[in-house]
Amino acid sequence: DAMVIQNPRYQVTQFGKPVTLSCSQTLNHNVMYWYQQKSSQAPKLLFHYYDKDFNNEADTPDNFQSRRPNTSFCFLDIRSPGLGDAAMYLCATSGPGLQYNEQFFGPGTRLTVL
Amino acid sequence: GENVEQHPSTLSVQEGDSAVIKCTYSDSASNYFPWYKQELGKGPQLIIDIRSNVGEKKDQRIAVTLNKTAKHFSLHITETQPEDSAVYFCAASQEYGGSQGNLIFGKGTKLSVKP
Numbered sequence: 001d002a003m004v005i006q007n008p009r010y011q012v013t014q015f016g017k018p019v020t021l022s023c024s025q026t027l028n029h030n031v032m033y034w035y036q037q038k039s040s041q042a043p044k045l046l047f048h049y050y051d052k053d054f055n056n057e058a059d060t061p062d063n064f065q066s067r068r069p070n071t072s073f074c075f076l077d078i079r080s081p082g083l084g085d086a087a088m089y090l091c092a093t094s095g096p097g098l099q100y101n102e103q104f105f106g107p108g109t110r111l112t113v114l
Numbered sequence: 115g116e117n118v119e120q121h122p123s124t125l126s127v128q129e130g131d132s133a134v135i136k137c138t139y140s141d142s143a144s145n146y147f148p149w150y151k152q153e154l155g156k157g158p159q160l161i162i163d164i165r166s167n168v169g170e171k172k173d174q175r176i177a178v179t180l181n182k183t184a185k186h187f188s189l190h191i192t193e194t195q196p197e198d199s200a201v202y203f204c205a206a207s208q209e210y211g212g213s214q215g216n217l218i219f220g221k222g223t224k225l226s227v228k229p
Contacts, residue, residue, distance in 0.1 A: 004157075105159070
C-alpha cells in the first residue's frame, strides 16, 4: 500500500545533541511537510518542500532544518535540541492529482529530550 | 491570515448516541475543509473533507456540513462506537497555491464514547 513512513517511531536524545528524523513516502507526492505537535495541541507547521523548493514558516526556530535529497525522502534535523523540543513530529505529503490541499500524515516520531 | 476555532474541546457521549463538533473559520477565501481523527500515539488520519462548492457530504456514519455564509462547518458522527474515541481536528485551507494552501488546524476535540 502507498504510504508515509517515519523512522524511528520513538527517538530519545540528550539536551544539545543533534538528532535527525526521517520520512519516506511511496505516494510519489511532490509536496512534503513537517509538523510539530505537542501534547494536547494541534499540529504546527514547521516547513514544507514543494518539489525542491523549501518553504520555511516565519516562526520556525533556526534550530530546525530540513533536507530533501529526492522525491521520496525528507529529513528533519534538530541541531541542538532543548527540553522544549520534546514533541511528536509528523510528516505529511500532498501531490499532483489532488485537487485541493489533501494531506496524508505518517504515524509520527515521538522525540524525548533528556 | 486564517483562524480556525473548534468547539467543544472535550465531548463525552454514550455508545449509540450522536456527536457533533463545530468549527468556524475567518478567511472567506478558504475553500477546503478536512477533518482528521487522531488516535493516541498515531498520526492524524483524514476521515472526511468538504469543498466549498457543496453544502453537505456523507460517508456511512460520518457527515460534514458547510455554511459558507456563516463560515462554519461541522462534523456529525451517528451511532457512535467506542472505537470512535479519539481527538478530532478540523482544518481549513485554500486550493493549493503557496502558503495559502497550508492547513490551518483547530485546537482539537477529544471525543470519548462510553460503552
